[in-house]
Structure formats: structure tokens, C-alpha cells
Amino acid sequence: MTAYINAMSRYFDFSGRSTRAQFWYYHLILLSLAVVGVIVDGAITEGQPLVSALIIIAHYIPSLAITVRRLHDADKRGWLVLLCLIPGIGIIAFIVYGCLASTGPNRFGQGDHVASRSTGVTPVADSQPQAASNIERIEKLASLHASGAISDDEFQRMKSEVLTLGTR
Known part of the structure; x- marks a missing residue:
């Protein structure tokens, strides 16, 4: 839960670094919230994706930011996040970025881990x-x-x- 809170408190922060654990825990909680949103949509909005869409829209920028920080942690340029937006390639890039090893101190900072x-x-x-x-x-x-x-x-x-x- 702290990874999620940390990511949301750094809503527009595309600098610095985020660990693999922070990246994956944030996305696990986001997935859980999206599932709850789909369930609520099915129950109260007769299949219209209103609640789940609001959840995804609210988390779009923090998701990009934590992915950029994850790339920084692996000493990669943040612009590589744009590969995640390409259909088909995007999910593969997302998984690869989440699995990249940390590099220790690098040009993006010392890292707290x-x-x-x-x-x-x-x-x-x-x-x-x-x-x-x-x-x-x-x-x-x-x-x-x-x-x-x-x-x-x-x-x-x-x-x-x-x-x-x-x-x-």
C-alpha cells in the first residue's frame, strides 16, 4: 500500500527512481481498483464503464510517471515509456520495464535501495x-x-x- 501512496503522492514527478517492488505493487493495487470499478459498473451503471473509466483516467499520469522512474532506476531514458503506448508491443515493453534490474547509483540519482x-x-x-x-x-x-x-x-x-x- 505504501508503494501506491508513494506513487500517487508523486503524481506528476517524472524524475528520480522507483524500485521494481514499488512499480509492481502500485500496478497490483491499480489492477485491484480497476476490478472493483468493473464490478461496480456492472452493478449500478448497467455495463457502462463509468467508474472503471474514472479510475483508469485518474491513474494514467501516475502510471506513466512510475514507469519513467522505473526506467531511470535501470539507467534507461524515460522516453522509452512511449513504447508502452504502441498496441501489441506496449504490454511486452511494460513487463520488460518492470523486470529490469536496478543499476545502483546512476545519472538519475543515488537510489534509496x-x-x-x-x-x-x-x-x-x-x-x-x-x-x-x-x-x-x-x-x-x-x-x-x-x-x-x-x-x-x-x-x-x-x-x-x-x-x-x-x-x-
């Missing part, structure tokens, strides 16, 4: 004790690596990111 993109480990705020948090993060990364959830390359890259954050 550098280490968390596949691990659930979040970056440390400057006010927290760095050493203890970094040790915990590396231990979590090591357990994910041991379980096969992340590859050797991902483990080494994420470990160096955690260590780099700790030296700041």
Missing part, C-alpha cells in the same frame, strides 16, 4: 552505527549467497557497496 534491490537489505542512514549495520548486512548477503539467491558476482558487488557506504 542500492543494496536492497534483491536482498531486502536497506542502506544505512548516517545516524545509525555504521560498523554494526554493515556487519549485519554482509552477514545477510552471505546467507543469501550461500542459499543461492544471489550469484557470486552479485554478492561481491553488493558487499563492496555496503563497505563503500560504511566509509562515507
Whole structure:
């Protein structure tokens, strides 16, 4: 629900970044709202898509904005969102964009999820004790690596990111 609220609060914000989780949770809630709208339309408007149309129209710009931010998170230009508007190709582009991996810090910003993109480990705020948090993060990364959830390359890259954050 926070992903949805975040996307709606950034209604016209086409800058910055959004994680895969934010992108997919927002669209899951939007799909749920659309289904409810179709049900309401069937019950009170005799098949006219009034409520569902209002839901979709109200979410059109935030959907474009979160898709652009998702592209930024993968270090791609936001203009690629226009591919989503092409019939047939659009749904494929939408799914691909939603599945693109985050790139870490890039030209669109630092990102608030550098280490968390596949691990659930979040970056440390400057006010927290760095050493203890970094040790915990590396231990979590090591357990994910041991379980096969992340590859050797991902483990080494994420470990160096955690260590780099700790030296700041």
C-alpha cells in the first residue's frame, strides 16, 4: 500500500527512481481498483464503464510517471515509456520495464535501495552505527549467497557497496 501512496503522492514527478517492488505493487493495487470499478459498473451503471473509466483516467499520469522512474532506476531514458503506448508491443515493453534490474547509483540519482534491490537489505542512514549495520548486512548477503539467491558476482558487488557506504 505504501508503494501506491508513494506513487500517487508523486503524481506528476517524472524524475528520480522507483524500485521494481514499488512499480509492481502500485500496478497490483491499480489492477485491484480497476476490478472493483468493473464490478461496480456492472452493478449500478448497467455495463457502462463509468467508474472503471474514472479510475483508469485518474491513474494514467501516475502510471506513466512510475514507469519513467522505473526506467531511470535501470539507467534507461524515460522516453522509452512511449513504447508502452504502441498496441501489441506496449504490454511486452511494460513487463520488460518492470523486470529490469536496478543499476545502483546512476545519472538519475543515488537510489534509496542500492543494496536492497534483491536482498531486502536497506542502506544505512548516517545516524545509525555504521560498523554494526554493515556487519549485519554482509552477514545477510552471505546467507543469501550461500542459499543461492544471489550469484557470486552479485554478492561481491553488493558487499563492496555496503563497505563503500560504511566509509562515507
